Amino acid sequence: MAVTPLLKIARLTKSFGTNQVLKSVDLDVDAGEVVTVVGPSGGGKTTLLRCVNFLEAYDGGSIKIDGREVGYVDNAGGRKRGEVDLAAMRAETGMVFQSFNLFPHLTAEQNVMLGLRQVRKKPLKEAQDIARHWLDRVGLSHKTKSLPSELSGGQQQRVGIARAVAMDPKILLLDEITSALDPELVNEVLDVVRQLANDGMTMLIVTHEIAFARDASHRIVFIADGVVSAQGTPENLMAEVAGNERLRNFLARFRSLKDPA
């Protein structure tokens, strides 16, 4: 019965100077699970995500993907992984950013192909096919030759998703991917994410879109003040509200969650 979680975060701590953003976070994500992290700003959600692919070096605790510690050779605070090692680990996680971060000098297709060619060492034709396949899946088969500057925000973000997913990562990290989008462009991106979830992609999502979290996640995790304050399936989380004032205050801002159906 005990299947090791794909992603295992234990007692994670991270400080920026004197500010301890993550005090002790425990979180597991199983293969095929979609876990959404919500919480007030400054609570540590984005920092948590960025520790998983070691864009931030965590100070203490452990993050293991498939049993292997990310970032450090043995344990946190010890010897960091070397450049090549770290790059290989990062290739196993895909990240989609709030500000897209597409490479402006490359077309959509080339953006997706870069990792396939240089990291996965795929031959040109194969990389092209994979890139085109994923751009088609996100609905941009007609824009493969476009530069990011020629795409709308929603389109750019979909390219960002394709770029991350084409690498065939074990887990996808989504960092507030709709926060920088105009409202009318948010849905096209969320639809893509929903599809990926249905296809069994393991995802750790940080978002403000509570309705989306409720509909698409297997589990919602509420992080506040650097710790996991509450977690559960979307239905169970409502039960937690009664005993958790922090959670209640947070959700009070989102009428939609309190609305029945």
Next chain:
Amino acid sequence: MGQLIDAIVYAIPFLMSGLGMTLLVSLIVVALSLVIGVALGVGLIYGPLPLRWLIRLLTDCIRGIPILVLIFAVYYGLPPLGLNLSSFWAAILALTLFKTAQVIEYTRGAVSSIPRGQMEAAKSIGLIFTQRLRYVIFPQAVRRFLPPWLNGVTDAVKGSALVSLLGVVDLMQAINQVIGRTYEPMPLYILGALIYFAINYSLSSMSKVLERRYAYIKE
């Protein structure tokens, strides 16, 4: 009036020869400063701390003194210390030092203006450091570097006029020499000014075209 036309006609071959020298000096200075400047600029960004401090210090010193003082210091100051250079090479050395400091600044500006997110995205798809530089950072840095650099080439051309003070017969010195013989200062100054103008204005126009062409790289 006839005298004026005669003077100008007399001047043209000398001015053209001087122009050739001006262009030669400018070309050598621009080429040397580009290679050395970009190399040191990269060292300034990615090198070890002592190297960064050293480059910073040297750049600030060079940019903090007038070009003329730099030229005189190199021309008059090196022989006593054992290094004898012709006026041509002394001038080129001084101008190259000056321009290199500028190029270092352009390089630093180009690379540091690239948003942090680019490095992060490159990391997130698993590229190692050298790959990140080669496929993500440098292509963007080059496009940010070229317009201001091209514009700065005009400084090399304008600075080259100072070599006339060391006796090198460039366009400026050719003008002075012709005036010495024909006693028609104003028309010759204007003519010379127009030649310098033609060169530099085309350079800065090209720079503006490049700026527009590469605007997409700045989002």
Next chain:
Amino acid sequence: MGYQLSFTQVWRNFYRMSDGLILSLELALISIAIGTLIGLTLAVLHVSSGRVVRTIISAYVEFIRNVPLLLLVYLVFYGLPTVVNIAYSATASFVVTLSLYAGAYLVEVFRSGLDAVPRGLLDAGKAMGLTPWQRLLCVRLPTMTRITLPALSNTFISLFKDTSIASVIAVPELTWGAQWINNRTFRIVEVYAVATVMYLVAGYVILLGLRMLERRFRVER
């Protein structure tokens, strides 16, 4: 090749360089003052005039910016008196040259400064019923002053360094003073070492002073 460093002769004649430094600063100060008048006037004219005036102003700016300062100095000092009936000292002619030079660069500074005034402030002015002229004087110019302060500081420091060109027409500023001492004592290394240090220190002090001034007038965002 033994070159013995000896600073005594430099110190004996140091007044040439210290007086020169003061003159350099004065020249820079006067030039930026006149240059500001020129630049500001032309900038205002530029945004409020038709094509012809704008082209003339641009021609002036582009001419000055693309021609070596040395040539401009010669042109004004040696050339002008042959066509126009004026006689002036080397220093006076250099002030004219450097002011015109500064003016050309400052037109650009003030033009972008005027553009950078936030739209919202102008709209507020209009809503209050101010005429275009009043908006210019009461809203645009004061706001623009704070915005352009950094560029003005940098221009001033550049002008300070550019005063060294005046030495070629024997204006007794700092570089000229260094050459004077060099010609008499042949203490080349010492003289130029001192001159370099003086320019660096003066430039740095000016920079610090101007930064402090900027902080006083920081634009509240």
